[in-house]
Amino acid sequence: MLRRVVALIMVLILPISLIVSIVLGLMHHPYAPLAFGFAFATMLVFPVFYVITVMPKHVVEVYFKLKDKLK
Numbered sequence: 001m002l003r004r005v006v007a008l009i010m011v012l013i014l015p016i017s018l019i020v021s022i023v024l025g026l027m028h029h030p031y032a033p034l035a036f037g038f039a040f041a042t043m044l045v046f047p048v049f050y051v052i053t054v055m056p057k058h059v060v061e062v063y064f065k066l067k068d069k070l071k
Helices: 002-026 032-053 056-068
Strands: none
Touching: 002 032, 032 056
16 A cells, blocks of 8 residues: 555656746746756656566566466
């Protein structure tokens, strides 16, 4: 359950941070580069959170499916 919540939070943070950085950039706000840096860092960290939260479940499912087929 906690893994799904973390994955959901990461999925929501990425588009929100990108939209905020674009809006701040269009407004020529002094924090626009900081917001863009945060959005870019979020995009780089997102695959890591995927590997931590979702991928182990998929790997286990594939393992047991293959194990059942080989029997």
